[in-house]
Amino acid sequence: MPRLSPPFEQRARDLIGLYPHPRSALVPILHLLQEQDGYLTEDGMAHVAELLDLAPAEVRGTATFYDMFHFEPVGKYLVAVCTNIACMLQGAYRLLDHAEERLGIAPGGTTEDGMFTLEDAECLALCGNGPCVTVNWRYFGDLDPDGFDALIDDLRAGRLDDEVPPHGTLGRVRRSVGTPGTEARVATEARTDGHSPAPAGAEPAAAAPAGAGQQGARPPVTLDTHRSTAAVSSVDAAHLEGLQ
Amino acid sequence: MTITDAPRIVSSRLRRPRSWTLESYLAGGGYDGLRAALAMTPQQVHDHVNTANILGRGGAGFEAGRKWGMLRKALPVYLTINGDESEPATFKDHALIEGDPHQLIEGALICAYAIAADQVFLYVRGEFALAIERLQAALNEAYAYGAVGANIFGGDFSVDVVVHPGAGAYICGEETALLESLEGKRGYPRIKPPYFPAAIGLYGAPTIVNNVETVSNLPWLMLHGGDEYAALGEGRSKGTKMLALAGHVKRPGNYELEWAKVSFRELIYDPRLGGGIRDDNELKAFIPGGVSSPWLGPEHLDVLLANDAIAAVGSMAGSGSVVAMDHTACPVRAAWRIVRFFHRESCGQCTPCREGGGWLEKILERIETGQGREADLDLLMDVCDNISPGVTWPPAQTTICVLGPSMPPSVAAGIRMFRDEYLAHVREGRCPFPPDRLPRRLSRV
Known part of the structure; x- marks a missing residue:
């Protein structure tokens, strides 16, 4: 069972440097762990506990509160079908029924080939395009059963790889600087209140992640949405032009 | 003013090509609001916000300027932006973060300047992956541009901004739960008092928590002034x-409209807005301000979208999310789905919410599947009364936060407005609404 690899550990240390108190980096670091392994392993969480000087139980106890974290392997694609009120009124349960039949699994299940895990999700905030689905938290709106089938076909064929990274990858854009403003303030202002952001000052090695985000060759991310559905699609362009 | 000539304060750039980039933002006058703010004193910025009377756009509608004025005099001071939008059928902040992240950053910086914040955290719902990516990319650009970090635009003001992803928990939209989450803990709402993070917030320090849409108003406000902002809207509900x-509308979507000037009828039926009910069906009911709010009926269509006007008919403007239901919608199923959501998202600290939600869900499910009894209607109201004594509006509370009291409104409104339909489920032994709309395997999900 893996711990964080050295590059991921460095990214975790960079995250710790952004916060006045290291523990604030816990959830972002757990996202990193899930990016590395696809889910949260016990060894990985123990490593995170070491980095933050916490007990492993504190890490696990926090992680289990949050729905996005998984503690067992999931498919390459986590397909979440929203069934909350807005999507339900637009036929979300028919879509979920179709998804179960198409994938041959119930919500919570994973296909035998390890490609898909299905979830019955709460509101995903794309209600202007219901019913909607997310795949690894990338959005696909206005889906009927045919649209769902096309989505699954495209995912299997790798045609959506540019917009849908493997499960666990939350953000493909890394922070490019540390916290120069806070450091400048700490250096120039007398802090007499006892609330000084000591961890950042006390651990200069951890507080200097400048440029860390640029390490390593990474393919450029365009952040365009050609196939997935942008949240702004629910803002009607004609409406905006007409009302300018 | 009519629907058509109010300015777009927060949504004007959302559909521009590559609207999330600095290049696009600067072409539209981006960061001029921050420059204008930095040319004022922090108090002058605060005065504009007070004059504008910006009500918090997250749901509670607390005056932003008043909130800022409650900051305890101690250091450090933190600003946290609440971008954990998860209220069912609310999808405005998602669009604002993803479509115009620089506007959010600029608004947060203006607020940070006014309250002399030491650091800013942009807490974004974890599921908003693309929004998080675009916001981080925008923040990287803003640092390189000199708008964030040390000595902003060459002046004396320095502040850092950190994008902080959540990880899937509705309750983290409650501001004290959000702060717990930001401290790296389970998202448990804090016991009140202290009521306001402005006194005791992040790490115990004075903290302002503002909604995404609230601070997205600030760049425009700095350029146009509090008086011009307050000229829009009516009464307490200023601006847009x-x-x-x-x-069940023909054109669902996000519409930025002048506040207190547009009725629900216009929002739902105007061809430029909702366009009417799908298939020209009859409107049965609508939820006026997020699924926590009591439902309204066709007789309330001429109520204006304004805090006081909606409160006067026993509901709330809330987050500004409106859900229309046509005559094919089953009130039991709708209430079941809403209650199921709150039950799933209950943090579990308080018994009325943790247990009551489960009972409401079970009873509604049995009515919906034709297994209910007439006495179940009273039983539902009794459980509601235990969660929120009196089942009044605004709701009384037996819990640490308002998640629990958000369950009774949809149950109580449904029973009050559609008692016959509840009873029809019991008498007919099945849901009387069209089977093609029925979740086929309700009992399994």
Whole structure:
């Protein structure tokens, strides 16, 4: 069972440097762990506990509160079908029924080939395009059963790889600087209140992640949405032009 | 003013090509609001916000300027932006973060300047992956541009901004739960008092928590002034509001409209807005301000979208999310789905919410599947009464936060407005609404 690899550990240390108190980096670091392994392993969480000087139980106890974290392997694609009120009124349960039949699994299940895990999700905030689905938290709106089938076909064929990274990858854009403003303030202002952001000052090695985000060759991310559905699609362009 | 000539304060750039980039933002006058703010004193910025009377856009509608004025005099001071939008059928902040992240950053910086914040955290719902990516990319650009970090635009003001992803928990939209989450803990709402993070917030320090839409108003406000902002709207409801319209309308979507000037009828039926009910069906009911709010009926269509006007008919403007239901919608199923959501998202600290939600869900499910009894209607109201004594509006509370009291309104409104339909489920032994709309395997999900 893996711990964080050295590059991921460095990214975790960079995250710790952004916060006045290291523990604030816990959830972002757990996202990193899930990016590395696809889910949260016990060894990985123990490593995170070491980095933050916490007990492993504190890490696990926090992680289990949050729905996005998984503690067992999931498919390459986590397909979440929203069934909350807005999507339900637009036929979300028919879509979920179709998804179960198409994938041959119930919500919570994973296909035998390890490609898909299905979830019955709460509101995903794309209600202007219901019913909607997310795949690894990338959005696909206005889906009927045919649209769902096309989505699954495209995912299997790798045609959506540019917009849908493997499960666990939350953000493909890394922070490019540390916290120069806070450091400048700490250096120039007398802090007499006892609330000084000591961890950042006390651990200069951890507080200097400048440029860390640029390490390593990474393919450029365009952040365009050609196939997935942008949240702004629910803002009607004609409406905006007409009302300018 | 009519629907058509109010300015777009927060949504004007959302559909521009590559609207999330600095290049696009600067072409539209981006960061001029921050420059204008930095040319004022922090108090002058605060005065504009007070004059504008910006009500918090997250749901509670607390005056932003008043909140800022409650900051305890101690250091450090933190600003946290609440971008954990998860209220069902609310999807405005999602669009604002993803479509115009620089506007959010600029608004947060203006607020940070006014309250002399030491650091800013942009807490974004974890599921908003693309929004998180675009916001981080925008923040990287803003640092390189000199708008964030040390000595902003060459002046004396320095502040850092950190994008902080959540990880899937509705309750983290409650501001004290959000702060717990930001401290790296389970998202448990804090016991009140202290009521306001402005006194005791992040790490115990004075903290302002503002909604995404609230601070997205600030760049425009700095350029146009509090008086021009306050000239829009009416009464307490000034400026514009992002209205997220969903459900059985022909044109669901986000519409930014002048506040207190547009009625629900216009929002739902105007061809430029909702366009009417799908298939020209009859409107049965609508949820006026997020699924926590009591439902309204066709007789309330001429109520204006304004805090006081909606409160006067026993509901709330809330987050600005409006859900329309046509005559084929089953009130039991709708209440079941809403209650199921709150039950799933209950943090579990308080018994009325943790247990009551489960009982409401079970009873509604048995009515919906034809297994209910007439006495179940009283039983539902009794459980509601235990969660929120009196089942009044605004709701009384037996819990640490308002998640629990958000369950009774949809149950109580449904029973009050559609008692016959509840009873029809019991008498017919099945849901009387069209089977093609029925979740086929309700009992399994």
